[in-house]
Amino acid sequence: MSGYKANILVVDDEPDIRQLVQEILQDEGYIVYMAGNAEEARRLKLRHQPDLILLDIWMPDTDGITLLKEWGEDELFVSPVIMMSGHGTIETAVEATKLGAYEFLEKPLSLARLLLVVERAVDAHMLQRENAGLKQQLSVVNEPVGRSAFAERIKEQLKRLAQHDTKVMFVGESGVGKELYARFLHEHSGRKNGPFIDVAVGSIAPENAAVEFFGKEIEGAVFPGLLERAHGGVLFLAEIAGMDAQTQLKLLSALESRSFLRVGGTEQVHVDVRVMVSTRVILENEVKEGRFRQDLYYLLNEVTMEVLPLRKHSEDIPALLQFYVDYFVQHEKLAFRKFTMSAQNFLRNYIWPGNVRELKNLVQRLMILGAGDDIELAEVKTALGTVLDSVAVEQQDSVPIFFKLSLKEAREQFEKAYLEYHFEKNQGNVAKLATAVGVERTHLYRKLHALNIKE
Structure with missing residues (x-):
């Protein structure tokens, strides 16, 4: 390899x-x-x-x-x-x-x-x-969709970057698909047979960070951390700005020396890992404000790849709509539905504040909650009202699908939508999020991790 x-x-x-x-x-x-x-x-x-x-x-x-x-x-x-x-x-x-x-x-x-x-x-x-x-990764889609100038350009750039072990920083709004592009790069690289370990940095509590990243040793038993699990492949750090200062320092040392001590260990562990990161905030500002280490920033930012918001390459929207319809038919066995031309034209001019993630979620809701072969413009407008309104769209039997879920599943759907909204509103800052939603930070870290909320 x-x-x-x-x-x-x-x-x-x-x-x-x-x-x-x-x-x-x-x-x-x-x-x-x-x-x-x-x-x-x-x-x-x-x-x-x-x-x-x-x-x-x-x-x-x-x-x-x-x-x-x-x-x-x-x-x-x-x-x-x-x-x-x-x-x-x-x-x-x-x-x-x-x-x-x-x-x-x-x-x-x-x-x-x-x-x-x-x-x-x-x-x-x-x-x-x-x-x-x-x-x-069976459910992960690793081929970026679209034939716009942006889509073709970034895929070509990533293929060139794949030939080198350069560290890459993906910059863009929430939901633009930064992890998807990182996986695309990985799959065209010499490390493609190695692991791709993705980490939602904001979901790791500072007091657990050392064990999470470096692993631990207990009475002769080894529990590998994220760096060790990524050996021979890629460690992808999503929303790196959310990393606390102490973990930044330890990670900097480990990446510079390509070695570290496990928690409870006494001998250095050597690893060969390519690091990619993503950020939705301007990291230079975080450095100026003293929230992010300048030396770590320069170490990670060997190459910057800007991932544009969906509204800036809207010509890809019809292809994305078709792609996710086919995806949910194949992976979730949902009934096939197609967007009418008027619905597609409307969505091409929609601003997509949640970018590709919002588009994917919209397609999924329409296929689960809607009825009939065609997805009409009126149905799309109703679905785009609010997250909570959308789950009340009725099917032919007039019983909201939301009511058919167990209480646990319904609660998880609400919590995920609620926390994603406030997570984005607070720029991925867990401390601000904890204050905004009134939840103790340690409990919130566990909740974000359990609901797989990242980027």
Whole structure:
């Protein structure tokens, strides 16, 4: 994977073997750590979370089979293990395979076979990570829609940027799709098989930020943080202006050194992460007002990408309407409906204060709450009245769909709409939001996180 070097831990009590394997693997571009016994192997595994482990069977303190069994009982351990032995037997190989070993290599090592097996094991591990990431993103639409000059220009720029590991800052109003463009960039980059970890910065309470970003260690167990989970891929920080001062300082240090200490840990963890951020506020003003660190701003703002509000590329609106109709038919099994020409023309001239997010939500409401094949102009105008009025649009049976929800679902819909409105009104500032809605800040952080309110 371009831009990413896999970490390999070599565990063998013979110094000559360790050095030979290290030199060969380093020549192939891998990062190699070496351990001469089981105790050192445990420590280095905990510290570096390797992508692959080469493990000798015969060692002076604890044999490799016992160590493999020990690691196999750790639910968080996912690295493939290749066993090595100069005294290998069929029974030993079978036992290692049953315990989860990826492959068994006999000594003296065939260097050609070693490289082949290592490459396959690393590729399998990366594919496993990619599939895990895809499962979390099944509902995410990653191709920006539209053929306006803006849409074509930004997609072309992002494809060029994808060839480099530059940090990118996406700037634009709420709801314009900044995360979507970040994902588009990621999918055209050499890191596309790595994870894309998106973080709603405003939903992380300051007192929890260290554990969230850097993870923790408790009695030998490792709980990876956001930076570690993004290793080999992208960490996307949505609405970076909402980060508290202490977390800004710690993040700056981690990004500059590409390393950090887990909470409760004693050894540095090294990561390879591309960082992208988004902001709806003018971050230079936040720097001038002393609310955002100037050094972190310059570190993150290597390239700025401005994402225009929908009203400034309104020629894309018909295509977006059609796209989201098809999307909800496919993903939510809603009945197909189409916008009449008069409805489309009206929406092309609408100001869209909530941008593409508002358009998506409008299409969803009209498809859920409306009836008939056509979406007429009058129905669109009614739906654009207010959020609360829109949920009372009646279907043919004259019973509002809102009343058919459970009390919990109805409450969640109201809370999400209510908090999104006030979150936007207060420019994404959680402290101001807490004052405006009369909710204690710690509880509010949890609520924003639970309702997935970000950007």
